[in-house]
Amino acid sequence: MTDFDHAAIDEILHSRVRLAIVAFLAGAKTADFTAVRDATKTTDGNASIHLRKLEDAGYLAMRKRFVARKPQTLYSLTERGRKALLDYVAHLEALLPPSGGEPSEPEGNQ
């Protein structure tokens, strides 16, 4: 049995945009659509698609409300999403050498 299980990598979080959304919400706790879109530097359409996928996977909770008669969509990370992010980071860390991956000596040093 190997230390790293390739098949265990979370396909949902393997996309950079979805990973950025989940990580951003892990820090922000709650944010509206515009904040998520801006943080991930993506378009409205692209952000919507990725948010929907994360919501379908149960990683995000979405709620809508009206502020000054305008609809606002708020997103927050679910417990499942938080666990998925932690597992994903754990898988990435499993790829690093056990020493913690100290940088090699620069050439010409020593």
Added chain:
Amino acid sequence: MIEDQAREDIAFIRRAIEEGGAYATASSPDMLVWGIAVAIGYLGTYGFIRGWSPVAPRALWAACIGLPWLFSLRRVTSRFAGGEVTMHGPMAQALAMLWLGCGIFLTTLGIATILAGEPRSGWFGAVVAGVMGIGFFASAWLARLPWLRWVGIAWWLGELALFALRHRVEALPLAAALMLLLLAGPGYLLLRRRGSRAGA
């Protein structure tokens, strides 16, 4: 190399969490509370000078500065009371410390000017506006909210206007308007973007 890719991904995740934390810090209700409280202080002082309000400015300012401080320091008091402590990354901490530093500077200078009888010189409002400009300008980068830099620039324009009016009582309602528009206003917008569960 797969190891390099893994390191890059971990750094990417860390940065995104940092940005989220800084966003949350910038979206706390403190701006809204301070903006309204200080605006009340300016308007109350203006009302007292005009003879519309019986409340002495010193008592008014003690409340308008003391109460927001109690609100802003609620996390410290909750830590002493054994409540939940939220830890943010360096960017969010830098943001919080920037505003804490601005607050301490303005409060100590404000108390010193009141004790020295300097408020009538009128320069303090311009100093407040200048410091607010610095705070917003730096926050725009720390919280990755570029529009906040325009708030900082507007504060600096307000600083010039307040300095020009420093010997006139009209500087007080102008300062109050700046507090409402450029501190409470952005605070409300950020809070609204983040939703009702803000303030963590």
